[in-house]
Amino acid sequence: MDKQNKNILVAGGAGYIGSHMVQKLLDENYKVTVIDNLSTGHKEAINPEAIFYQGDTRDKQFLDSVFAKENINTVIHMDAFSIVPESMKDPLKYFDNNVIGMIKLLESMVDNNVPNIVFSSTAATFGNPINNKKIAETDPQNPINPYGESKLMMERIMNWVSKATNINYVALRYFNASGAHPSGKIGEDHHPETHLIPIVMQTAYGQRRTLKIFGDDYNTEDGTNVRDYVHIDDLADAHILALKYLNDTKNSDSFNLGSSTGFSVKQIVDAARKVTGKPIDAEISSRRPGDPDVLVADSSKAKKVLGWTPNYDNVEDIIETAWNWKKNNPNGYQE
Numbered sequence: 001m002d003k004q005n006k007n008i009l010v011a012g013g014a015g016y017i018g019s020h021m022v023q024k025l026l027d028e029n030y031k032v033t034v035i036d037n038l039s040t041g042h043k044e045a046i047n048p049e050a051i052f053y054q055g056d057t058r059d060k061q062f063l064d065s066v067f068a069k070e071n072i073n074t075v076i077h078m079d080a081f082s083i084v085p086e087s088m089k090d091p092l093k094y095f096d097n098n099v100i101g102m103i104k105l106l107e108s109m110v111d112n113n114v115p116n117i118v119f120s121s122t123a124a125t126f127g128n129p130i131n132n133k134k135i136a137e138t139d140p141q142n143p144i145n146p147y148g149e150s151k152l153m154m155e156r157i158m159n160w161v162s163k164a165t166n167i168n169y170v171a172l173r174y175f176n177a178s179g180a181h182p183s184g185k186i187g188e189d190h191h192p193e194t195h196l197i198p199i200v201m202q203t204a205y206g207q208r209r210t211l212k213i214f215g216d217d218y219n220t221e222d223g224t225n226v227r228d229y230v231h232i233d234d235l236a237d238a239h240i241l242a243l244k245y246l247n248d249t250k251n252s253d254s255f256n257l258g259s260s261t262g263f264s265v266k267q268i269v270d271a272a273r274k275v276t277g278k279p280i281d282a283e284i285s286s287r288r289p290g291d292p293d294v295l296v297a298d299s300s301k302a303k304k305v306l307g308w309t310p311n312y313d314n315v316e317d318i319i320e321t322a323w324n325w326k327k328n329n330p331n332g333y334q335e
């Protein structure tokens, strides 16, 4: 195994998943540089031991200046817009930010001889899986919303560029990232919040009167959407393994990352009632555009090839970490 160059650039390191990634890399003795335009992220979420440059990934001059200053070996490309319903209303916002961001980043990596990229892809690249079965890497990718389409385009651009250059990649397709750091110091804080678990937490905490369940006429057991909730600390671990994979194999590959267990929206609300001891009022509302019925990962490839072993296999434990973050920071980073 080559001695690993441990200088990592986290693009989007002020975001929900990015801030946990930065913490994990520091815990593992990596040298961490962050770029972020703070469009949805928070400066306070970045551990101050990381070097931070504020700027936009679509700005190649900005990227070139960062690569000239820091001896970066791998980019963890987490910055993107990532809200399914917003992408249905404003597809161009998604294609502009996400696809142009990937193109500029790869151009700058080529010009500055940066050899590796770990890319935050998504279950949303698959669309509606056949017969709602667990999704493996070999399954067809047919996105049903512009967000998923933009991420599939990014995967494909990266794949073609890797064939033509010295760049290697790992695409990690997360299912529903959830929970918070066990310390309770970093967690999920979006304005407005759209994700299910933090909205359930806001309702439990009394910041919302009622939670809306978007549709109970889907092709699932209780009629509400089924998702695979995977703890962000387990996702961060998978990235550390991806860095080692790139260093050891000099290959490119893609992996689906989930807990491999599906929970309906109603089951999540019930689990949160149990964890928080709060009643959590919920009402059935109309469908939200762009939602597939079921998204559950088959993560056996990540387990076999990367040696990934998620630590959180119980959704109540995941919700417990989100509740801990909520109780410690009721208004997120705006305290």
Ligand SMILES: NC(=O)c1ccc[n+]([C@@H]2O[C@H](COP(=O)([O-])OP(=O)(O)OC[C@H]3O[C@@H](n4cnc5c(N)ncnc54)[C@H](O)[C@@H]3O)[C@@H](O)[C@H]2O)c1
Binding pocket: 011, 012, 013, 014, 015, 016, 017, 018, 035, 036, 037, 038, 039, 040, 041, 042, 055, 056, 057, 058, 077, 078, 079, 080, 081, 082, 097, 101, 120, 121, 122, 123, 173, 174, 175, 176, 177, 178
């Ligand atoms: N949250 C999930 O469940 C989930 C699941 C699958 C994939 N992903 C992917 O993981 C990544 C992180 O998601 P998140 O939930 O942490 O989102 P987030 O919005 O909390 O974080 C994204 C970060 O990127 C920054 N950013 C966005 N566009 C930028 C640009 N053009 N230049 C510089 N910075 C920019 C934002 O300011 C923010 O800090 C995204 O790429 C998303 O598509 C998320």
Ligand SMILES: O=c1ccn([C@@H]2O[C@H](COP(=O)(O)OP(=O)(O)O[C@H]3O[C@H](CO)[C@@H](O)[C@H](O)[C@H]3O)[C@@H](O)[C@H]2O)c(=O)[nH]1
Binding pocket: 082, 083, 084, 122, 123, 124, 174, 175, 176, 177, 194, 195, 196, 197, 199, 211, 212, 213, 214, 215, 225, 226, 227, 265, 288, 291, 295
């Ligand atoms: O107030 C709410 C919010 C959400 N939901 C439902 O809860 C489920 C989960 O929704 P949400 O938390 O918004 O996540 P997703 O739309 O599944 O998307 C997340 O998970 C994807 C991977 O599966 C990522 O790619 C996306 O970036 C990330 O936002 C969906 O069925 C929603 O319809 C509700 O019923 N009520």
